[in-house]
Amino acid sequence: MSKQQGTPDRAILPFEKALVASELGMTRESFSRALSSLGRSGIRVDGQMIAILDGPRLAAECKIDSLIDGADTDDFVV
Numbered sequence: 002m003s004k005q006q007g008t009p010d011r012a013i014l015p016f017e018k019a020l021v022a023s024e025l026g027m028t029r030e031s032f033s034r035a036l037s038s039l040g041r042s043g044i045r046v047d048g049q050m051i052a053i054l055d056g057p058r059l060a061a062e063c064k065i066d067s068l069i070d071g072a073d074t075d076d077f078v079v
Contacts, residue, residue, distance in 0.1 A: 042058055
């Protein structure tokens with residue numbers, strides 16, 4: 002998303018967290034906890050803005066798994 006937005010050091014969520022969580026099939030609280038746990042992987046969340054503090058670390062820890070993520074994630078780029 003940061004590459005699509007042209008900002009390699011941050012990404013702005015285009016929708017409210019509650020909507021993103023709903024689309025992912027989870028509660029807003031679970032989504033917030035998931036984002037918070039990614040803090041150890043090199044991000045910081047401030048409202049709708051996700052700061053990417055350590056891009057290589059984030060990419061290494063968030064690799065796509067075709068068994069879990071499916072074929073529709075082929076174009077996904079961190």
